[in-house]
Amino acid sequence: xxxxxxxxxxxxxxxxxxxxxxxxxxxxxxxxxxxxxxxxxxxxxxxxxxxxxxxxxxxxxxxxxxxxxxxxxxxxxxxxxxxxxxxxxxxxxxxxxxxxxxxxxxxxxxxxxxxxxxxxxxxxxxxxxxxxxxxxxxxxxxxxxxxxxxxxxxxxxxxxxxxxxxxxxxxxxxxxxxxxxxxxxxxxxxxxxxxxxxxxxxxxxxxxxxxxxxxxxxxxxxxxxxxxxxxxxxxxxxxxxxxxxxxxxxxxxxxxxxxxxxxxxxxxxxxxxxxxxxxxxxx
Numbered sequence: 543x544x545x546x547x548x549x550x551x552x553x554x555x556x557x558x559x560x561x562x563x564x565x566x567x568x569x570x571x572x573x574x575x576x577x578x579x580x581x582x583x584x585x586x587x588x589x590x591x592x593x594x595x596x597x598x599x600x601x602x603x604x605x606x607x608x609x610x611x612x613x614x615x616x617x618x619x620x621x622x623x624x625x626x627x628x629x630x631x632x633x634x635x636x637x638x639x640x641x642x643x644x645x646x647x648x649x650x651x652x653x654x655x656x657x658x659x660x661x662x663x664x665x666x667x668x669x670x671x672x673x674x675x676x677x678x679x680x681x682x683x684x685x686x687x688x689x690x691x692x693x694x695x696x697x698x699x700x701x702x703x704x705x706x707x708x709x710x711x712x713x714x715x716x717x718x719x720x721x722x723x724x725x726x727x728x729x730x731x732x733x734x735x736x737x738x739x740x741x742x743x744x745x746x747x748x749x750x751x752x753x754x755x756x757x758x759x760x761x762x763x764x765x766x767x768x769x770x771x772x773x774x775x776x777x778x779x780x781x782x783x784x785x786x787x788x789x790x791x792x793x794x795x796x797x798x799x800x801x802x803x804x805x806x807x808x809x810x811x812x813x814x815x816x817x818x819x820x821x822x823x824x825x
Contacts, residue, residue, distance in 0.1 A: 544702045549656035550694065551635060551757030552708065552716055553724040555731060556769075557743070559628040559715040561601055566590060566630075568710035569599045572695065593631060594681030598692040599707050602629045604768060629760065629769050630707070630716055633658070633679040633692035634747060637754030640779045641671035641680060649689075656721070656757060657694040665689055676753070676772060676779065694758075721757055728761060735761075752777040 570577055575596050583591045587603045604627035635657045642650040642658055649664035650671060660671075660680075665688040672680045672689055680691040695705035703709075708718035717724060728745055735743040742764050747756030751774045766773045 545655065545699055546720075547654040549721040549757055550699065550719065551657070551721045551724060551759070552632065552694075552705075552718055553728050553759060553761070554630055554632070555715050555717065555728075555761045556627065556629040557715075557731075557735060557740075557761060557763055558713045559601070559630055560713055561587065561603055561626070561628040562712060563590075563601050564710040564712060565599045565707035565716055566597065566601060568706040569692075570596075572698070572706035573598065573693070593633070593677075593679045593691070595683040595690040596681065598632065598690075600631045602627075602631055602769060604628070606764075627763055627768065629762075630711075631679075631769075632707070632758055633694075634677055634753070634759070635692075635694060635757035637750065637757070638779065639753075640674040640676065644670040644674045646670065653696060653699075655694070655696075655699055657696065657699075659693055659696050660689055660691060662686070662688055662690075674779075676777070724759075728759070731761060746771060753779070 569575070575598065578591075578594070578596045580589070581591075583589060588601070590597050590600050593600045606625040606627060639650070639652070639658045642652065646668060647664050647666050649661045649666070651659055651661060653659050667682070667687045667689065669682055669689060672682060680689050682688075683690050695703070695707075698705060704718045708716045717727060719727075725748060728748055732743055732745055740763065744762055744765075745759065746752065746762050746766055747759030749755060752772070760769075760771075762769055762771075
């Protein structure tokens with residue numbers, strides 16, 4: 543089938559993620575990502591660590607131990623109430639994409655499917671997008687000298703296929719489709735979980751409260767902070783990408799310019815005074 547030119551995205555239902563990492567493997571295989579050198583992350587079963595230039599999908603393993611304040615001073619229990627939260631994280635393809643706004647070469651573009659895509663042959667490696675992304679999803683490829691992130695398998699979309707990660711997910715935790723259709727699916731799933739007693743369940747990025755809305759949004763089983771996501775109160779763009787930031791930057795530039803002009807004017811006046819004095823003494 544051919545995809546229509548309207549917003550496509552992911553709905554990731556974390557309640558049925560089993561942490562199998564099939565999405566990570568499929569993503570690397572299709573996009574020919576060699577991956578980072580193996581290292582010990584000291585973070586439970588997470589051997590990926592984070593989203594970066596070589597990891598466009600990252601499965602989080604979040605251990606929840608009752609009555610634990612955050613520091614495990616004894617070996618984590620295998621049974622007895624331990625709970626797991628898992629989430630396959632990815633680029634959010636934000637409606638208000640700060641990475642796209644700061645790119646000086648227009649290497650970042652919005653596709654006909656409303657996804658945010660980095661054009662490798664246009665990227666100059668300035669890394670502005672990396673510092674602007676509030677989710678830390680973009681990494682720098684040292685070998686190629688460019689920024690890289692999830693493309694939502696743009697090449698597959700052009701061929702009428704779904705992204706590799708969604709196709710590989712055995713539990714359909716990663717659902718792909720038109721964003722408006724995914725919203726309806728997510729609303730129904732949330733209602734089902736609420737009715738079953740999961741009162742902490744919530745949708746993240748479903749509406750425009752987080753960066754204008756996310757084309758890759760999530761159903762979470764706990765607060766966003768638990769999954770290392772900014773909550774609605776803290777979901778603000780980096781200062782240089784919002785209006786107050788721009789106004790502050792312009793004001794600083796104007797003050798600097800005025801100060802420079804005054805210093806230059808005073809310098810010239812002092813120089814002319816010295817020249818006059820020298821002429822008078824010579825006479």
